[in-house]
Amino acid sequence: MRQAGRYMPEYRALRTRYSFLELCHTPEAAAEASMLPVTLLGIDGVIVFSDILVTLEAMGMDLSFDEGKGPILGDPIRSRADIGRLRHYDANVGTGYLPAAIRLLVQRLDGSLPVLGFAGAPYTLACYAVEGKTARHYAKTKSFMHTDPVGFRELLHRLADAAADLLIAQIEAGAELVQLFDTWAGDLMPDEFRAFALPAAAHVIERVQKTGTPIVYFVNGVGGKLHDIQSAGADVLGVDWRIGLDAVRAEVGPGMPLQGNLDPCTLYAPVEVIESRVRDVLAQNGTGPHIFNLGHGILPDVPVANAKALVNAVKTWGLR
């Protein structure tokens, strides 16, 4: 998952020199942050350091991070008229620092490890654009969706093309796998997911797949929407921790690549519990293709030794 070094002292040291957004905006620093979990933990891929909201920033929304309170976006998009305020987006101009960071990483790694890119999915970006922050219920977003479904689809369509542009720019810079993060789409009723979030995500996936690079679709909360999420057509299904990989495997079959799904809070547990729970997740997946991961982003205050124990456990007990 993204920003995977943020619990490390080395990351906090970097942060004394750069604000969070400066890190995102500075290719050299972003590349340095991206490498921390690789150097210190020995993970098998390098996720570029960035944030899903840089797309909205590049579309003209004022983005800031209030320490401990999450992102703030100025002048939220609350109506169809507001959509006109979003600027034309060119991924290599508005967010050129992100492919630039990937190019630096590819150069530095020289083929030893793959570089992974990501972007926010259209519905999740819409949530932030409409609320202006992380919300508890996403009531304003859903209110927009219910009150003006045509306008809301227009917003989703703008954001879908932006997300696809950004992923393709990362692929052109050398990313070998990309992930589309739909953090809030799991909170929709399934028919609203099908009517709004799904077609927008499927549009991104379709555009990305034309490049030949595989894409992971991660919805936080796949339980109750598994078949719909699979119908988005991604190459890999990202799975949150609230459902067992055994149940997912039973539904999607032995050949579908899955990513996930240990509860991020498990990293607060004693090492022997972490090891035991890693083995449970591996066993629940069975022998099908599996990218071991947490079921959502790593939390900023987990002990580094525990993250290291997780990586070691996966390397010890995971199939190769």
Added chain:
Amino acid sequence: MRQAGRYMPEYRALRTRYSFLELCHTPEAAAEASMLPVTLLGIDGVIVFSDILVTLEAMGMDLSFDEGKGPILGDPIRSRADIGRLRHYDANVGTGYLPAAIRLLVQRLDGSLPVLGFAGAPYTLACYAVEGKTARHYAKTKSFMHTDPVGFRELLHRLADAAADLLIAQIEAGAELVQLFDTWAGDLMPDEFRAFALPAAAHVIERVQKTGTPIVYFVNGVGGKLHDIQSAGADVLGVDWRIGLDAVRAEVGPGMPLQGNLDPCTLYAPVEVIESRVRDVLAQNGTGPHIFNLGHGILPDVPVANAKALVNAVKTWGLR
């Protein structure tokens, strides 16, 4: 769902005379608050006005409500030793005002409508006892669970007996149906749900069913855990909005009584959208037994006219 009048001007008028906790603690006022949605909307049952946290308060935890920020519990339970601080609980003494409110309601309704009681489920009460507030990740709760599973089970057992005692006291006072609220259990990995939350909830359900009164088990987030939740043995399955009743019905069969499951945010939509979504939920349930409800608690700022439109739509299109 509980506290169902809190979006009404009449409720806010009551709140100028009583704090939230004073309302819970004063049978006459709680009965008055309980009646508001019945008088103003015409719903088919009367849910006693209370809060799931009164159990913890009666067990000696200092409870307060910080306006807009939710509940605060002093001196959280963070270890096995802390459990000893929880006082012996007698539902008719420590929370005697709650059965008293039910007796007043039964007397006033004189058989015209059923009175419904509720309590917090053991895992959800444990979350509040351990965190001391509504948390984002319940990391401290899960940390306790992983670090000292024996101690955590001891806490769950204490809270299970307290929840059962409170539900039985409400039944003895005249409640004809009770609900066990497991707001945070859906956030567990399924095997941790099976190992911790489920046996504790099943213990409550078993004790309550000995009275002959039916019980609803509501887990917020049934997707991915449906069969486990059903195995708790409740008479009615409460369903959140993130899964379709059609998918639930397909799994649990035509005879299982279901409760739910419109997204609470739908009440911000225009009336014609509310009506259409009510019909969708009714159609997804099919012809099986169904208690129409929101998929979680009503939000405090929805327009009363929209709640009224929902009740009318259910009465117009629901099967009788």
